[in-house]
Amino acid sequence: MVFVKAQKKRAYFKRFQVKYKRRREGKTDYRARIRLINQDKNKYNTPKYRFVVRFTNKDIVAQIISASITGDLVMAAAYAHELPRYGLEVGLTNYAAAYCTGLLLARRVLKLLELDEEYEGNVEATGEDYSVEPAETRRPFRALLDVGLIRTTTGNRVFGALKGALDGGLDIPHSEKRFAGFGKDNKQLDAQTHRNYIYGGHVANYMRTLAEDEPEKYQSHFSEYIKRGIEPDNIEELYKNVHAAIREDPTAKKLEKEPPQEHKRYNLKKLTYEERKAKLIERLNALNSTAEGGNSDEDEDDEDDDERQEVCIIQLIQWEYNCPERH
Numbered sequence: 001m002v003f004v005k006a007q008k009k010r011a012y013f014k015r016f017q018v019k020y021k022r023r024r025e026g027k028t029d030y031r032a033r034i035r036l037i038n039q040d041k042n043k044y045n046t047p048k049y050r051f052v053v054r055f056t057n058k059d060i061v062a063q064i065i066s067a068s069i070t071g072d073l074v075m076a077a078a079y080a081h082e083l084p085r086y087g088l089e090v091g092l093t094n095y096a097a098a099y100c101t102g103l104l105l106a107r108r109v110l111k112l113l114e115l116d117e118e119y120e121g122n123v124e125a126t127g128e129d130y131s132v133e134p135a136e137t138r139r140p141f142r143a144l145l146d147v148g149l150i151r152t153t154t155g156n157r158v159f160g161a162l163k164g165a166l167d168g169g170l171d172i173p174h175s176e177k178r179f180a181g182f183g184k185d186n187k188q189l190d191a192q193t194h195r196n197y198i199y200g201g202h203v204a205n206y207m208r209t210l211a212e213d214e215p216e217k218y219q220s221h222f223s224e225y226i227k228r229g230i231e232p233d234n235i236e237e238l239y240k241n242v243h244a245a246i247r248e249d250p251t252a253k254k255l256e257k258e259p260p261q262e263h264k265r266y267n268l269k270k271l272t273y274e275e276r277k278a279k280l281i282e283r284l285n286a287l288n289s290t291a292e293g294g295n296s297d298e299d300e301d302d303e304d305d306d307e308r309q310e311v312c313i314i315q316l317i318q319w320e321y322n323c324p325e326r327h
Helices: 010-014 030-037 080-086 095-112 157-168 191-198 201-213 215-221 223-227 232-248 273-292 300-322
Strands: 049-055 060-066 073-079 144-146
Touching: 030 144, 049 095, 049 157, 060 095, 060 157, 073 080, 073 095, 080 095, 080 232, 095 157, 095 191, 095 232, 157 191, 191 201, 201 215, 201 232, 215 223
Parallel strands: 049 144
Antiparallel strands: 049 060, 060 073
């Protein structure tokens, strides 16, 4: 028999250290996080802000977050489900919607810091790279892009949100290499292609192609667009109106929730001892009244049944009195 040496002994398992919980769950890249939140020691307790962008199946979440010992602190947030308030009711997770969400967050943060008038950003999106220039009085608000666990491929939607925040007036270190329209061969950004994505041109092109080739699929795939009368030719105008509405009023509005209604009870309410005793006496009185009002010409068998029933009720009362702690 071949001798097999044990590779992992008791000493290995005694010294085994588990990873952080969010690493075990695959939710946090701590190697990237520690480089985003580390602050220079000579800056003392100055917060280091991150522009965090996350995508779900039906929503986009953009937040300005700073790290602290007790946990992350959210300074401001914007969501794609807020865009219907500004006129965009469909396509809330595409590149153009990501741009709108980033723009909304940027204008909201600057208004919160009273910098919105000083730093207006790029009012009309042309698709070209834009970086805010510092003013004479206050410096622009600076944040670092936090993409989480997604693959930072060229044209990813997270860079649409980044472009919206840049045009909104935030100072975020970046490169134009990952924007939609950057050429792999010539190493240059095609501003017209990028502008096309910002104003939903890629969606409009797909709508035209699908309407010509597969009309049935077009009717089902873009049913919400058709229901709202959105045509491929007026998508760009729609996004322009959304951008203007965001700049006009970026403040968040609280939803007025109705007071909670009383929930339906599916189990019986727990009675006190006094309530149970009163309920038992009430049942006994009801049985006695029915017995007294019955016919006097009953059979002997019925009388025996009534006697047995009364004996059972008496025993039940005695048992209830002697066991107050039950139920």
